[in-house]
Amino acid sequence: MSSSEQKRVGLLFGSFNPIHIGHLILAQHMVTHTDLAEVWFVVSPQSPYKVGQQLLPEQDRLALVEAAIADNPQLRTSSVEFQLPRPNYTVATLDELGRQYPQYQFVLLMGGDNLAGLAGWKDTARIQQEFDMYVYPRPGYEMPVEAANNPRLRIVEAPPLDISATFIRESLHAGKSIRYLVPEAVEQQIEANRYWASQ
Numbered sequence: 001m002s003s004s005e006q007k008r009v010g011l012l013f014g015s016f017n018p019i020h021i022g023h024l025i026l027a028q029h030m031v032t033h034t035d036l037a038e039v040w041f042v043v044s045p046q047s048p049y050k051v052g053q054q055l056l057p058e059q060d061r062l063a064l065v066e067a068a069i070a071d072n073p074q075l076r077t078s079s080v081e082f083q084l085p086r087p088n089y090t091v092a093t094l095d096e097l098g099r100q101y102p103q104y105q106f107v108l109l110m111g112g113d114n115l116a117g118l119a120g121w122k123d124t125a126r127i128q129q130e131f132d133m134y135v136y137p138r139p140g141y142e143m144p145v146e147a148a149n150n151p152r153l154r155i156v157e158a159p160p161l162d163i164s165a166t167f168i169r170e171s172l173h174a175g176k177s178i179r180y181l182v183p184e185a186v187e188q189q190i191e192a193n194r195y196w197a198s199q
């Protein structure tokens with residue numbers, strides 16, 4: 001199959017601790033306004049940049065992502081990293097997905113904050129050579145100047161959203177509502193399980 005015939009699938013890697021509408025709007029924007037047929041949310045049990053941080057167990061984070069996208073056929077979850085060594089280096093996951101799905105062409109999706117840290121990732125040069133990357137602007141993060149020199153990188157102009165999982169966890173710790181910051185099904189699941197509850 002030639003590369004022009006392959007289905008293009010966007011991969012949004014993240015801790016999703018928890019998933020929020022920033023992730024969902026990013027994914028939907030990419031599926032609607034680019035050549036991607038699908039976006040997969042790849043839940044990372046352990047980001048190399050979050051070692052030592054308290055994270056909800058990965059199965060619970062995955063369940064929240066599944067609840068968030070259940071009614072959207074263009075969005076999917078992937079738990080491929082659950083079986084891979086930790087911390088989860090994205091290059092290893094991309095190799096594994098390439099082995100499992102040779103029929104797809106994968107594109108990396110990320111927010112501007114992750115692009116700013118990309119130079120410090122494992123095998124950055126190989127990732128940049130082998131994969132197209134679509135970047136969604138994130139308030140507070142300038143696009144690095146080197147980004148302009150990468151022919152495989154595309155900055156997708158999209159409405160910026162100043163929403164983070166950190167803010168959601170802090171709101172829950174403080175006993176504040178997270179209504180509209182996450183889908184209703186996610187809010188209900190968080191409440192029912194008292195994730196990040198104040199006491």
Ligand SMILES: Nc1ncnc2c1ncn2[C@@H]1O[C@H](COP(=O)(O)OP(=O)(O)OP(=O)(O)O)[C@@H](O)[C@H]1O
Pocket residue numbers: 012013014015016017022023026109110111112113114136137138139161162163164165166167
């Ligand atoms: N509001 C947003 N705008 C653009 N990109 C975002 C936004 N929120 C998350 N992303 C992107 O989604 C991916 C996964 O992010 P992650 O799961 O770390 O969420 P987060 O909100 O940044 O979490 P935390 O606040 O816990 O660090 C990253 O590529 C990140 O850049």
Ligand SMILES: O=C(O)c1ccc[n+]([C@@H]2O[C@H](COP(=O)([O-])O)[C@@H](O)[C@H]2O)c1
Pocket residue numbers: 013014015016042043044046047048049050088089090091114120121122
């Ligand atoms: O491969 C790396 O070196 C690497 C370094 C930092 C982050 N990542 C991945 O980037 C994704 C978002 O990470 P984070 O820390 O913003 O939640 C997550 O899937 C991490 O595994 C990957």
